[in-house]
Amino acid sequence: MTKETQKKTLSNTEVASFCSQMGMILHAGIPAIEGITIMKEDAASSQEEAILRDIYDTFMETGTFHEALKSSGVFPSYCLHMVQLGEQSGRLDEVMHALSDYYEREADLSSAIRHAVTYPMIMVVMMLAIILLLLTRVLPVFHQVFEQFGAGVTGIPKTLMDLGTAMNRYSIGFVLLFLILAGMFLLLSRTKKGRELFLRAAGTFRLSRSISERTAACRFAGGMALTLSSGLSTEESLTLAGSLSESPVFQQKLEKCRSLTAAGQDLTSALSESGIFSGFYARMVTVGYRTGSLDEMMKKIAAGYEKEIDERLNRTISILEPTLVAVLAVITGLILLSVMLPLMGILSGF
Numbered sequence: 001m002t003k004e005t006q007k008k009t010l011s012n013t014e015v016a017s018f019c020s021q022m023g024m025i026l027h028a029g030i031p032a033i034e035g036i037t038i039m040k041e042d043a044a045s046s047q048e049e050a051i052l053r054d055i056y057d058t059f060m061e062t063g064t065f066h067e068a069l070k071s072s073g074v075f076p077s078y079c080l081h082m083v084q085l086g087e088q089s090g091r092l093d094e095v096m097h098a099l100s101d102y103y104e105r106e107a108d109l110s111s112a113i114r115h116a117v118t119y120p121m122i123m124v125v126m127m128l129a130i131i132l133l134l135l136t137r138v139l140p141v142f143h144q145v146f147e148q149f150g151a152g153v154t155g156i157p158k159t160l161m162d163l164g165t166a167m168n169r170y171s172i173g174f175v176l177l178f179l180i181l182a183g184m185f186l187l188l189s190r191t192k193k194g195r196e197l198f199l200r201a202a203g204t205f206r207l208s209r210s211i212s213e214r215t216a217a218c219r220f221a222g223g224m225a226l227t228l229s230s231g232l233s234t235e236e237s238l239t240l241a242g243s244l245s246e247s248p249v250f251q252q253k254l255e256k257c258r259s260l261t262a263a264g265q266d267l268t269s270a271l272s273e274s275g276i277f278s279g280f281y282a283r284m285v286t287v288g289y290r291t292g293s294l295d296e297m298m299k300k301i302a303a304g305y306e307k308e309i310d311e312r313l314n315r316t317i318s319i320l321e322p323t324l325v326a327v328l329a330v331i332t333g334l335i336l337l338s339v340m341l342p343l344m345g346i347l348s349g350f
């Protein structure tokens with residue numbers, strides 16, 4: 001793998017693993033360059049070995065750890081900023097351990113959200129598949145039965161049968177349309193503007209809006225805990241921690257917070273007034289600020305939000321599961337009844 005090759009950014013789990021190993025190596029008093037050599041010898045895959053080789057080569061050229069990580073092109077910008085800060089302050093081992101904890105929490109949070117979204121999506125796809133099967137395979141049979149009896153069908157039954165016949169006739173076109181839409185969805189989800197669009201859409205629903213707001217606050221609190229404990233100023237911490245969330249709503253709150261602090265307002269009041277933290281969490285920020293332990297309090301706030309997100313995700317799934325099953329049962333029943341009732345009427349006339 002050459003440095004010119006386009007590389008994929010490491011996942012949260014992979015970054016956490018790297019930072020954890022590097023933190024243990026540095027804490028043991030082993031130089032960073034020697035640590036990279038050890039990790040390269042124990043690489044689990046050729047791709048991992050190639051990345052570590054790139055880091056090692058650049059490290060030998062520049063003598064700077066964060067430049068070596070940056071040249072590999074696989075580490076997120078937030079990680080690189082914190083490594084640079086740790087290197088400059090002589091607390092690189094502490095920063096690496098803190099980054100490991102942060103990205104482990106991010107991995108757990110992302111996994112919980114992904115699992116929560118996957119299950120309802122599978123249910124929706126199954127529901128659509130069953131409805132399509134009824135329209136394209138079952139209703140045409142009833143249509144043939146009605147024709148054999150010489151009975152005309154009007155209203156909703158006729159509309160459904162015509163729809164099923166059309167979908168069956170142009171099934172290839174519908175399949176292509178579905179694949180195009182799915183491809184567009186995947187493409188949008190990989191772009192920043194696409195993710196912003198999805199986040200805006202999620203903000204229109206009560207359940208998803210609540211989870212989205214707490215996810216943004218959780219990431220912000222975790223980032224603030226790490227940056228403040230590393231010695232960054234309030235303004236620098238707000239900038240770095242604020243970049244961790246792509247939520248447009250949260251970014252508006254963050255911009256308001258920055259304006260308030262720039263106008264001379266203290267951080268705790270700015271965070272509360274801008275709506276980033278409220279209620280119990282706003283009180284925790286105030287206590288942490290007054291006692292000089294704001295970084296530790298931010299860590300507790302992040303853990304609290306993470307617990308809330310897990311609870312809300314579980315609650316959302318428990319609501320969606322019976323709701324989707326009920327919707328499927330009602331739609332299936334209505335489709336079948338719309339053709340069964342006219343058929344029973346015809347049969348009763350014989």
